[in-house]
Amino acid sequence: MKTIGLLSVLFTGILLMIAVVDFPDWGDPHSPANSYLSTHYIEDVEEETAVPNMVTAVLADYRAFDTMLETSVVFVAGIAIFAILRSIDGTSLAGTTRRLQRRGRSKKEKRKGQGRNRRDEMVAAAEREAAKPDLIVQTTVRLLMPTIQLFALYVIAHGHHSPGGGFQGGVILAAGLILVAMSFGLENTLAQVPEKLSLQLGNLGVLIFAGTGVLCLLLGANFLDYHVLAAIYPATDEIMARSHSMLVVEIGVGFTVMSMLYLIYANLSSHGDLKKGL
Amino acid sequence: MLDLIIAKFNYWVYIVLMMIGLYAMIAKNNYIKKLIGMTIFQTAIMLFYVSIGAKQGATIPIIDHHGDGGDHGEAAEAVGHAVETAAHAAGSLDPDAYVNPLPHVLMLTAIVVGVATLGVAMAVVQKIHDQYGSIEEDEVLKRIKL
Amino acid sequence: MIWQFDLIILVFLVITSLIALRVRDLMSAAMILGVYSFLMCLLWAEMGAVDVAFTEAAVGAGLSTVFLVATILRTTRRSSD
Incomplete structure (x- = not known):
């Protein structure tokens, strides 16, 4: 298997390396990829949308359909993890057999029957010691957490003028929640941000994105063609309506990414029962 | 010759990285190692896309006011x-x-989707460990045959 | 876009990817994959793809390492190859 794999990989690699010689030079400004569509984005993005960051404009406006479905993919991934791993009261939702685990459990019960020895007690004491909250970590997290969240909100809101946007801001928000879950325990964090709420937030994000598109449809334009939304926002023209709609859509993306990545971490770290984290 | 190498060595290194990832996906025995190989493969392709949009002497795609x-x-x-x-x-x-901003947009979403799908793969690995007590491919195959 | 700088980062990328696949301890492999992601982020920032670099710094080096560590702690830390 290994030699066959190595040979096929080498063969593919050599073929690709020969093919690359026909590519345009690295960093060539007039290569085919840089000459047709992208020049339109660079030249006209500011006039058409009033957003200086071209990446945000292309992400949330010109290719909004793509972004909407990518957001849905993140949402579906969260749901898939829920379906695969989530278990309630020890029984998995997926209905697996777990025959090996059952075999292991019966062995463990037999050992328990011999009476609890000293080693088990020491292990339990060590676990209790490890489960104690660490003062330094908790204080640091308490100080860091508002800064992280504020920065994430800044990244979402300022994505029009600087690198950033819904995806990055959502990931930073999720990272903040994961930090809290690591230092304060998953259960405490889930008491603050319950599973149900984060699923609802994930739903809401996709709904905001798709709802903006449907609103455009209702006002007589194409799906996600934002310029008609000028009729809804107070005192804006068609160009600024596109800029504002991008912010709305990015907020939706941020909701979905934050809640789904947080949920993925909660399921992965607690092995699906959402009781004890790392 | 040197001109050719300077103009193309980026692409060659991307292909080397991609092949490292592909080989790991084929030949490694441990599922987590396979997933690490998949991540390397994925990032090599993203690197290739982004470098298609690179331009000599150009600045970042944010218009300076x-x-x-x-x-x-x-x-x-x-x-x-x-x-x-x-x-x-x-x-x-x-x-x-x-x-060129277009490849950046495509790859930005691909990274986030990539981490979400990596999470799904991790869930599957945990489930496999539940059922078969191992995350080595040959041991799992042996236990499936039992 | 300085090609010498590119070359150094690319060499480090290949080295870190090889080490991440060679090392037997999966926890070390996860950490080295984080280093790989940071190098990748540096390369993208150097190519002018600031948004992609930002995303990779947050996702690749942060969250995917956390996911890997969570799975490794929930399964096993040893790898046979």
Whole structure:
């Protein structure tokens, strides 16, 4: 298997390396990829949308359909993890057999029957010691957490003028929640941000994105063609309506990414029962 | 020859990285190692896409409003200045002065989707460990046959 | 876009990817994959793809390492190859 794999990989690699010689030079400004569509984005993005960051404009406006479905993919991934791993009261939702685990459990019960020895007690004491909250970590997290969240909100809101946007801001928000879950325990964090709420937030994000598109449809334009939304926002023209709609859509993306990545971490770290984290 | 190497070595290194990832996916025995190989494969492809949009001497794809561009690199600033004055005269921006934004958009979403799918793969690995007590491919296959 | 700088980062990328696949301890492999992601982020920032670099710094080096560590702690830390 290994030699066959190595040979096929080498063969593919050599073929690709020969093919690359026909590519345009690295960093060539007039290569085919840089000459047709992208020049339109660079030249006209500011006039058409009033957003200086071209990446945000292309992400949330010109290719909004793509972004909407990518957001849905993140949402579906969260749901898939829920379906695969989530278990309630020890029984998995997926209905697996777990025959090996059952075999292991019966062995463990037999050992328990011999009476609890000293080693088990020491292990339990060590676990209790490890489960104690660490003062330094908790204080640091308490100080860091508002800064992280504020920065994430800044990244979402300022994505029009600087690198950033819904995806990055959502990931930073999720990272903040994961930090809290690591230092304060998953259960405490889930008491603050319950599973149900984060699923609802994930739903809401996709709904905001798709709802903006449907609103455009209702006002007589194409799906996600934002310029008609000028009729809804107070005192804006068609160009600024596109800029504002991008912010709305990015907020939706941020909701979905934050809640789904947080949920993925909660399921992965607690092995699906959402009781004890790392 | 040296010109050819300088113009193409980036692509060659991307292919080397991609092949490292592919080989790991084929030949490694441990599922987590396979997933690490998949991540390397994925990032190599993203690197290839982003480098298609790279332009020699171009600046980042964010239009600078202040005009003096105080915090840009020197080379980019010089290019940007010349281009900006020309562009202002013509009324629009010069495409050669900015990196192609389109591959960035595609890869930005691909990274986030990639981590979500990595999470799904991790869940499957945990489930396999539940059922078979191992995350080594040969042991799992042996236990499936039992 | 300085090709010498590119070359150094690319060499480090290949080295870190090889080490991440060679090392037997999966926890070390996860950490080295984080280093790989940071190098990748540096390369993208150097190519002018600031948004992609930002995303990779947050996702690749932060969250995917956390996911890997969570799975490794929930399964096993040893690898046979």
